[in-house]
Amino acid sequence: MQRNPYNRELKEKLKIFKKLRENATWEEKELLDASIDIILDILKSKSIKIRNYQDQLLLDYNFLTLYKYLWSLVNDISKITNDDITSIPYPQLNVDNKELIGLVHDFFKNGTTKEIFELFCKLYKERKSLYFLKSQDPTIYANSLYLPYDESFYVQMSRKNEFNDIAILAHEYGHGIHLLSNFSPNLYNNLIVYSEIVSMFFELICSDYYSKIKEFEKSAIVTQFETWDMITENAKNLFQEFSVLSIVDINKFQSEGDLIKNIDSFVNSANQRELSDLLDCRPSEDFIYIIAQSIVIELYMIYLNDSEKAFYLLKKIIDIDLNLPPQVYLSEINKLGINPNQNIDEYNMHLKRELKKIL
Numbered sequence: 001m002q003r004n005p006y007n008r009e010l011k012e013k014l015k016i017f018k019k020l021r022e023n024a025t026w027e028e029k030e031l032l033d034a035s036i037d038i039i040l041d042i043l044k045s046k047s048i049k050i051r052n053y054q055d056q057l058l059l060d061y062n063f064l065t066l067y068k069y070l071w072s073l074v075n076d077i078s079k080i081t082n083d084d085i086t087s088i089p090y091p092q093l094n095v096d097n098k099e100l101i102g103l104v105h106d107f108f109k110n111g112t113t114k115e116i117f118e119l120f121c122k123l124y125k126e127r128k129s130l131y132f133l134k135s136q137d138p139t140i141y142a143n144s145l146y147l148p149y150d151e152s153f154y155v156q157m158s159r160k161n162e163f164n165d166i167a168i169l170a171h172e173y174g175h176g177i178h179l180l181s182n183f184s185p186n187l188y189n190n191l192i193v194y195s196e197i198v199s200m201f202f203e204l205i206c207s208d209y210y211s212k213i214k215e216f217e218k219s220a221i222v223t224q225f226e227t228w229d230m231i232t233e234n235a236k237n238l239f240q241e242f243s244v245l246s247i248v249d250i251n252k253f254q255s256e257g258d259l260i261k262n263i264d265s266f267v268n269s270a271n272q273r274e275l276s277d278l279l280d281c282r283p284s285e286d287f288i289y290i291i292a293q294s295i296v297i298e299l300y301m302i303y304l305n306d307s308e309k310a311f312y313l314l315k316k317i318i319d320i321d322l323n324l325p326p327q328v329y330l331s332e333i334n335k336l337g338i339n340p341n342q343n344i345d346e347y348n349m350h351l352k353r354e355l356k357k358i359l
């Protein structure tokens with residue numbers, strides 16, 4: 001795995017933050033500790049070893065059953081079919097890195113609000129936050145990192161030279177905008193299932209913004225459709241994994257040992273080909289993106305009619321207390337009048353109409 005290009009800088013910061021901690025106030029200490037934890041996680045790049053399907057199912061069970069109340073959202077999306085439209089590859093984008101950054105900058109400047117653009121500029125710092133990876137590492141498309149103590153932000157991208165590069169960078173800065181506005185380590189712990197909402201909204205409206213500009217119209221619309229099509233495909237796989245997890249499920253009187261036994265006997269008796277078809281694509285990793293999409297679509301449908309209202313609601317979502325329990329967090333979103341998946345069919349039809357216009 002490739003090392004982050006900013007690891008050296010992070011190591012320096014780690015030393016400085018540890019030193020600052022000695023004489024810090026209680027409030028500063030909280031931000032320093034959070035920043036130190038984030039850096040240590042990155043430097044250790046601890047990834048959990050998965051040796052077999054048993055490990056994978058156990059891990060997925062423990063994660064996904066925490067959010068069982070959201071499973072029906074995935075099931076709704078899995079029912080969407082776009083078989084009438086053949087899948088089109090993501091459109092190519094022939095611009096250099098500097099031009100790419102310029103396009104992302106233009107979107108934030110002209111396609112969002114003054115307040116959001118200011119947040120973007122604060123993160124962006126004259127391109128200093130952005131690193132392009134030289135080698136084409138297939139495991140990384142783009143990711144980002146925010147340190148709350150000094151409000152610094154790092155983005156790295158391995159370019160695919162597709163139009164999606166623009167939307168994905170807007171996505172990463174969306175993470176930064178959320179964290180800069182309202183930081184809590186909790187967003188990446190027990191609220192992780194909601195951590196992609198803000199970023200995916202920016203990704204979507206970035207494509208929408210470029211679909212209005214002649215030069216990019218076709219690429220932007222196809223990209224928006226392909227991303228949605230991929231989400232619906234991922235939802236289908238995850239829906240199947242839910243049924244596996246229901247088979248191995250334990251009741252409240254049983255222990256993790258019982259769960260492991262159930263998983264073992266399931267894996268041993270399952271058709272190995274079918275099992276690998278299902279689990280090798282790691283459906284559980286898509287869960288947070290599918291959940292985010294179910295909320296983002298609602299916000300986007302509002303955006304199409306009234307962008308000001310959508311940005312107002314986005315700000316409300318950003319400001320939701322990040323220390324709420326996950327189910328209460330969702331009810332805060334509901335209180336804003338946003339009900340996940342209410343308009344997925346309309347969204348699907350909207351995309352198909354757009355697609356028909358250009359194909």
Ligand SMILES: [Zn+2]
Pocket residue numbers: 171175196199
């Ligand atoms: Zn993301």
